[in-house]
Amino acid sequence: MNELQKENSPYLLQHATNPIFWKAWNKETLQHAKENNTLIIISIGYAACHWCHVMEHESFEDEAVAKVMNSSYTSIKVDREERPDIDAIYMKAIQIMSGQGGWPLNVVCLPDGRPVWGGTYFKKEEWTNALEQLQLLFETNPEKMIEYAEKLHEGIQLIGLVQKNNSDMIFSKKQAFSLIEKWQKSFDLEYGGYSRSPKFMMPTNLEFLQRYGFQNKDQSILKHVDTTLTKMAYGGLFDTVEGGFSRYSVDIKWHIPHFEKMLYDNAQLLSIYANAYKRTKNELYKEVIEKTILFCDNELLNDKKGYFASLDADSLNEQNHLEEGAFYSWTKEELKSILKDDFDLFANVFNINSFGYWEEEKKYVLIQNQSLIEIASANAISVDTLKEKKKNWEQQLYIIRKERKKPRLDDKSITSWNALLIKGFVDSYKALNNQKHLDKAINIANFITNQLWNEAGFLWHTYKKNTSKIEGFLEDYAFTIEAFITLYQVTLDYKHLLNAKQLTDYCLEHFYNENEQFFSFTSRNSDALIASHYEIEDNVIPASNSVMGHNLYALSIYYENSYYEKVYKNMLAIILPTIDYASAFSNWLSLWMNTLDNQKELAVCGTNALKNIKKINNRYLPNIIVAGSTAETNIPFLNDRFDKEQDLFYLCSNRTCQIPEIKIENIINQIENDYRKN
Template identity: 55%
Template sequence: MNELINANSPYLLQHSENPVHWKMWRTEVLEEAKKSDKLLIISIGYAACHWCHVMEKECFENDDVASVMNTDYISIKIDREEQPEVDAIYMKALQIMTGQGGWPLNIVALPDGRPVWGATYVNKRQWTEVLTQLQQLYKSDTAKMYEYADRLHEGMKVLGNVNAHVEPDLSFSIEQLVSKWQRSFDLEYGGYARSPKFMMPTNLDFLQAYGTLTNNNELLNHIDTTLTRMAWGGLFDTLHGGFSRYSVDEKWHIPHFEKMLYDNAQLLKTYADAYKRTNYPLYKQVLQKTISFITDEFQDSSGGFYSALDADSLDKKNILKEGAYYTWRKDALKDLLKEDFELFSKVYNINEFGHWEDGEYVLIQNKPLKDLAQHYSIPVEELEIKKRKWEQKLFSERKKRAYPRLDDKILTSWNALLLSGMIHANSVLKNEAIEKTIFKLEHFIHNVLTNENFELGHAYKNNKVYIDGLMEDYAFVIQANIDLYSYYGKEEYLLNAKKFSNIAFDLFYDESQNCFRAHQKNPALIMDHFDIEDNVIPASNSIMTNNLLLLNSIDYNPHYHKSALKMLENIIHTIDYASAFSHWLLAYLKTKDTFKMITVGSNLYKKNMETLRNKYLPNTLLLYKELENSPKIEVCSSNKCILLNDFNELLDMISIK
């Protein structure tokens, strides 16, 4: 009766032995609910979600709870990463009902799928009481529940209407938005002055670009504080690399230990840009370690990359525990490090600052190595060598522990994000092995995740694509092809970007909204979803707006240009809190005089192109392609282009010395 045994998703498979009669999300199940006149339970989570595991153990593995669910409800389990459009629609409902969101996302809905109740984690007693009460209400006062569902559904549709997003503010000022934004900054630890603390690379990318373009040192200092503190440990796995999803505290110390591909993919670009801007060695080390982690732990033999590592792993008592793989006890560290322990404890704060709970420590630096070396009268080079040896020793010891569970499905959108991130990272690292990985990943996306009609799939496992492509897949694959074209200059990448763009218009564009739906037309959905707000992953529509503006700059296309400007106009004057629209602001910058497209002819490529690629040039598109009568340099801005024959003229023009 539990049909999840046939699923591909590791999250769904985790629930396949529950006594609950779980169904998978599909139109036939919704039709079954209507025919049997049963309420729906729609429970959404993901494999690396700690509280999803807790609720499963307390509720869904319990026979008494399962009896209530199986008797009175049709229960559907969904992996939010497989079907983000379904998750987004019901998350909107939860936020209207409760003012908050999160996972697990549990919705009770009418047989037609419209929600009437929602919550995140609830314990066994609360869950059974709510389900019993809702079933009794449905039997005794069905009309009341339908009336509530009608009102909630109308509210969801109003909020989902892109054209009615917010009343436009015609006095839009990017300077005022950034000024307001800065009030939320944590000036000591970076990021935002709150916890939990998410890294938000889309925010960091805009703030770094805008700070550089406007010579705003206050913004750039905040970026460097944030990136340095994030890289000093806790949130960042200093032993093997890779960032966890977020920190539960304000100092980036105690992570919610799951590691997601999409975070690490995006941060490759963020740290590459920061290294080009500052030449700070720590940023380069982060790039090296992060790529090492991703390729060691996530790379499939096909060339694609897995999705996530769980927060939980088995401890010494063989019990699943959050963070068990990553934390250390003081006595174990003393045994491993012996006479070096005292110095190690100063570097990595085996003290009150680094203590987590129950005698467990999470390694975190809080001072630059040069300051520590000076304080303890050690040459900084010697301390750096010691630090590398400590990390290698602890990593070898840690590998003896039970490893966190792996979510081994492959998602097109996240792999495309990684492809872009690796291109940017390798412009710093210039590593032949990384370049081979880039080409292998591009080949996988183009030849495995793309069908004969040039349509993308969304999810891949067991040698098959098993979910059709979503708008986010197209947006990020197009972005990756533009990055490939910019870096390698091969015409095929530009052609691919255009083909995917045209298909995206055919499959997703809604002229009434001047926007792309997040999904193809689907009768199982209670409403269309338009992905607008930039979150931990940028919105597919903001990415697509940037894509269309760049494609129009490369090869004039009035349809692309007009569509991008319509989408931008729809959103830009409605922005109140800029942090949720940072990629829209990056698109806005592409419409201004500061945007430049620099095309370098082939004869100058080997000698001079790396000079440009080694510098941080925000709001600039670098291209290499054949130009007539090469050597030539073409600089285009504000619909005007000039030709240069001397590379030093270009360096003077863009203020590179």
């Protein structure tokens, strides 16, 4: 029988009525496969995954498919968001077998869990034919399958280890320049991002490129970052009506997305747009920040002030059938009836024309391709008038769209994604000086502390309806530590720094491998999978090891801890010589930039420290790490630096500090002069 009704993952519950005898991943299921000597089907997806829904409808709801699967296989459904560790191992297997990966991810394994065959989306006939052939081979020539599984397993284990380079080479600025120069060849100069489709936003890459371009005064790179952020904000991928970004676009102009909206994307994009706003004061970036926060609050906020995981790509259309993008798209006739006399101008702004046409559905997905300044000029109206009209149009469409049937919600909360949102809110607060954004970040921190941090010292990975389950993975610790450090830097509340240090020490005890010199994705307390996994390459989300490197860098300064410094420098020394494609290691390269001579530390001390730190934080200063205190403190970096009679500002580099300044204006001038000299 299908056992998924016992689970609380929205993705698993979506499959609870399938005729497949699905089981969840657990010791009992794995033992069942071994005892009965059955091949295992491991099918991995997530609630917002469009092609997962397609395969479910075509295959997993089909009685004929169920007959094939139920007669011979132990079938396991896995929510990749609940179990990223399982997903990572079997994704490696698929990539070895086929050279590509994605979701749904479907793997056939021996009874001991070692994979022998798999892929992503399969049509019904492909799927059943393959399963029948594999079962026949298992019955008639199991030795052949075992031999293949052993070779594949060796490959998975090899990929799972950190590849070390024996070179004594010291990574240089010249090598970094060569990597960036090679990287630039893939830039799409017209629409931003990369010259390919589908098109992912890659916030970690954008954050590094912004930093590198700013610190090296490379205007071509900064122009690429701004082109990317502007074109992404113009709509399609960004929901200009309600706010929030979809996961990626299927075309090169950021127009037609796969419409699922993920918390982790929107959290990270808050940070990149906030930093870009600090650098440019571009009002478009401010609008994106505010709309994205509004989307998160309206659609993803849970009752404990944390945030849910995602909204589905699919929603019910007028015929009551699930359809991708139905909630977000419009017909020309609809828009004319809503906007009446303003339709022509609206059509000019949002391209109700061949540029904005979604051919497959005969609908339109709203997208700009010109600035409001250009459009206002062409139509002989003021920019302010057009801005007000655009705001009113969006409000009209929002009210009408509220009457539509919403996309399905994945109502579990994930620790790592909520931690990313803490940083997104804090960065938004720094840029816009809106106290509400900081309050939201503190609320999430309290949610994590109260609901997801076990009294035994470990973090939980997920939360849903007062239940926290699945022990945390490295990503949960890495992003939560980063979030607490970020909160300390704006509140100067020492408890956040203590929390960060406590979780870091837990990671060093339970995740760090002295031989590999990296952190394993899973704790030593966890049940072993068929191979170890060390998350090294930055992707849509930065690698948890690279985030831990940044955390150790900051904490090594605050606590003057030489062991923290040794660990992150060892990781860098192994990673840097192996880099071929900078895009896969951008967060590592940012960590490397922290080791350069122009990296600074700034201590802001005094009774007015909190007010003064705001004036520092609202500037784009990526090469400065800040600390501060409004009273005496035990933080080693701040020892003997507080004076209740006056404010003091210590600008330091490589643990050597200049004579303290007593005026905030002087320290800002000094920082800006140092930037101009470099």
